[in-house]
Amino acid sequence: MTDLAGSLRPATPEDWPTFSRALFDVFAEEPPRSFVDAVPAHAELDRSLGxxxxxxxxxxxxxxxxxxxxxxxxxACAGITWVTVSPTHRRQGVLTAIMRRQLTELHEQQREPVAALWASESSIYGRFGYAPATWRGNLSGSVARLRLRPGVDAGAGRVDLVGVERYRAAAVGLHDRVRRFVPGNLDRDDRWWDRALRDEPDQRHGATTRRYLLHTEPDGTVTGYAAYRVKAGWTDAGEPDGTVTVEEIRSTSTPAYAALWRFLLSLDLVRTVKAPLLPSDDPLRYLLADPRALHSRPVDALWVRLVDVDRALAARRYPAPIDLVLEVRDPFCPWNAGRWRLTGHPAGGHCARTDRDPDLVVDVEALGAAYLGGESLATLQAAGRVEEVSPGAVTLAATAFRWPLGPWCPDEF
Structure with missing residues (x-):
């Protein structure tokens, strides 16, 4: 294992064509030419391993x-990506060496206290301390049944189809405002907006180019945006059977959100709506006259790993006061193992080593699952991932770790 870890090294720009093709080969995908021909602007080769x-x-x-x-x-979060192992080198400790190298360097360099990833296979990353902390709803429904409730306030603003330049100019600032209030959201600088708006023809899967909406108030303020595609379809009887896929929709007000959805649900020749990345508890359900018309098939999205338990727990806020000792089990990152006193409240938190008796015994995966406030520590206790030592400690911890807004990550990486 030591020799293997030592032979891992960052890729160079000269390595990139070989490195990137190896990456896509494992995923059985044909890479976009733009990805292979030049190192993408958002790539950080100094943080790569090959x-x-x-x-x-x-x-x-x-x-x-x-x-x-x-x-x-x-x-700060280390977004783990590009993780592949060739079939010729499986079950030889390669993935373990990569995971250990990444987490050890993050800890020793005191970089990001949290790591996160999107798992291609859900059975892989738990043994390295990652756990699903957000879920995507895979929302869908028939347009014929998806009608807004009578009396829903859609405001006095207007929804316009716009070009990508106008859309980007308005969406950047709006996204930066709203993402700071929703656990699980990620920042987007210019590189990440370039990536989000890339529209390669071979990635459309038979749908239209991406289309863009802006919601504008009478005073000219943009209060919402949406991006979507339409895929035409026809039944055997010649009836229209198109599908609209909503890729992103954000707003700063309920009327703007309702107005954007009213537009999307009234597109010609469309019979089905899909919104795969929206959360299962999206407020759309409560705007509908028939809540059952919106179907959800939740799938894990962002997996979270606490690199340094003390720094990670101290970085977030707690809506209810907490003062408990957590005995953390973390065999993969032994620097986290042991007892930590966590004190927290709505204004901040503190976490430090202690020799006090524990109130809870918890594995690091459970902490990752609960970290963004979406998963209850009481549920994790029922699954055997949390052990209560002091009576009432689970109730206190579950209350303090939850957050009014459910976590959601709309950015795959």
């Missing part, structure tokens, strides 16, 4: 430097 065997890359990994919204705060 395992070379002669002139072949047999394993890859990378990190994006991101800012993650957590309950009441924003923290």
């Amino acid at each position: 395992l070379w065997e002669d002139d072949r890359v047999v394993a890859t990994a990378g990190i994006y430097s991101r800012q993650l919204t957590v309950p009441g705060a924003v923290v």
Whole structure:
């Protein structure tokens, strides 16, 4: 394992064509030419890892430097990405070496206190201390049944189809405002907006180019935006059977949100609406006359790992006061194992080593699942991931860790 870890090294710009093709080969995908021909602007090669065997890359990994919204705060987050191991090198400790290298360096360099990833397979990352902390709703429904409640206030503003330049100019600032209040949201600088708005023809899967909406108030203030595609379809009887896929929709007010949805639900020749990345508890359900018309099939989204338990827990806020000792179990990152006294309240938190008796015994995966405020520690106790030592400690901790807004991550990476 030591020799293997030592042979991992960052990729260079000269390595990129080989490195990137190896990455896509494992995912059985054809990479966009723009991705292979030049290093993408958002890529951070100094934070990449590759395992070379002669002139072949047999394993890859990378990190994006991101800012993650957590309950009441924003923290630096290591966005783990590009993780692949060639089929020829599976079950040889390669992935373990990559995960250990990444987490150890983050800890030793005192960089991001939290790491996060989107898991291609949900059975892989738990053994490295990651746990799903947000879920995407996979929302869908029939347009015929998705009608807004009578009396829903859609405001006095207007919804316009706009070009990508106008859309971007308005959406950047609006996104930066709203993402700071929703745990699980990530920052987007110019590089990440370039990535979000890229519209490669071979990635459309038969749908239209991406279309853009802005909601504007009578005074000219933009209070909402949406991005969507339409895929035409027809039944055997010649009836229209199109599908609109809503890729993103954000607003700063309920009327703006309602107005954007009213537009999306009235598109010609469309019979089905899909919004795969929206959360299962999206407020759309409560705008509808028939809540059952909106179907949800939740799937795990952002997986979270506390790199340094003390720094991570101190970085977020707690809506209810908490003063408990947590005995953390973390065999993969032993620097986290042991007892930590966590004190917190709505204005801040503090976490430090202690020799006091524990109130709770918890594994690091449970802490990752509960970190963004969406998963209850009481639920995790029922699953055997949390052990209550002091009576009432689970209730206190579950109350303090939850957050009024459910976590949600709309940015895949």
